[in-house]
Amino acid sequence: MWNRSRREEETQARQAPPEPVKEAIPTSSYPTRRVDEATTRAAAVIGKTILVKGSVSGKEDLLVDGRLEGDVDLPENRLTVGQGGHIEGKIRAREIVIYGVVQGNMEASERVEIRKNAKVIGDLKACRPVIEDEAYFKGNVETIRVDPPKPPRPAAPPAAAPVEPIILPPAPESRKG
Amino acid sequence: MNKGRAGAFGPAAYSPGGSAGLHDQDGLRRSHALVSLAKHFETGPAMQVLDLGGLNQxxxxxxxxxxxxxxxxxxxxxxxxxxxxEERLRGEAAAEKIEAFLRECLPFSNGALGAVLVWDRLQFLFPAAAAALVTRLKRLMAPGALLLALFHPEHLSSTAPLACRAGPDGAIKATPKPPARPAEPFNARAIEKLFSGFSGVKFYMTRDSLQEVLIRR
Incomplete structure (x- = not known):
């Protein structure tokens, strides 16, 4: 019985149409565009039970769910302070999203989001500050204004008439005293 | 400096005709005091503004x-x-403690404030604290600076503070922010007395019983 079923399988396999041969994808020798790692990679995490004393800086996104006593400097990245997160110190990042507690001044080159039930005591400077209702905030808010790029200047109109070169008379020789 | 218009409650809150008729509709009201304040912002240089009602978008x-x-x-x-x-119930506290409270709340140098949004918050402080706050604000406000205050009707002994949101065209959306708290009653005379040290007090009559007052330093 076992043999028969195996034989049937073998015949079926023989009758099955051959799998089409996939064309090999030509690979280019030119360098391809690299995907920004920061946007695809998961953020680094300071977990719920972690306490960090000291400043933190880097070039990747960071999620703080624990306690951080010190400054944070992530100028090109996003900082998220989770619901259980607590930061005491200055923060500088591209984006800052707060669900937890922050005591310290913040500066974001793009946006700051203070979510519902978050608590923030400190000054805030951002391009786009977003405050949800029921968030606690005490401090100064300043919006960074980004001027839209100026349109290129139109080319100077061509001169109506060619400018005659000005020929200056030769300077008189200075007398030697 | 960019002096643009800003503020909105979202498209659903507005009729296409603008803010006309926006009164008592989901707490939405036209505020003449806010219109004056907007003019003050438009015509003056960039300034430091203090909002004592908490932050909203x-x-x-x-x-x-x-x-x-x-x-x-x-x-x-x-x-x-x-x-x-106990201090709040008694309605009094040591002068040093009131002073410490003001120092903590108002970290500004004299004459630093160009405008103050007090909303209805004076009514939720005991009278000595409210009076001390107003005296301190006078010192911190620049000459010509404006203060916007709202007062609930006298007969209300307790109410919830209002979450006030400034919108375009002088509209304010004022919705109660529970829980309700004891509120000090203020009549027009008490308001005048409270702001007697200022150069001008302007009352705006509204159809509802919320009193709008704009005070000039």
């Missing part, structure tokens, strides 16, 4: 839209955290 957009800086805090929460329930 609409007020942030309204104030910073004119290029101003906004310092925001919910003074009622600060007051409740600073004074004991």
């Amino acid at each position: 609409q007020n942030l957009d309204f104030v910073t839209g004119y290029g101003n800086r906004l310092y925001a805090q919910e003074i009622v929460l600060g007051y409740e955290a600073f004074f004991t329930p």
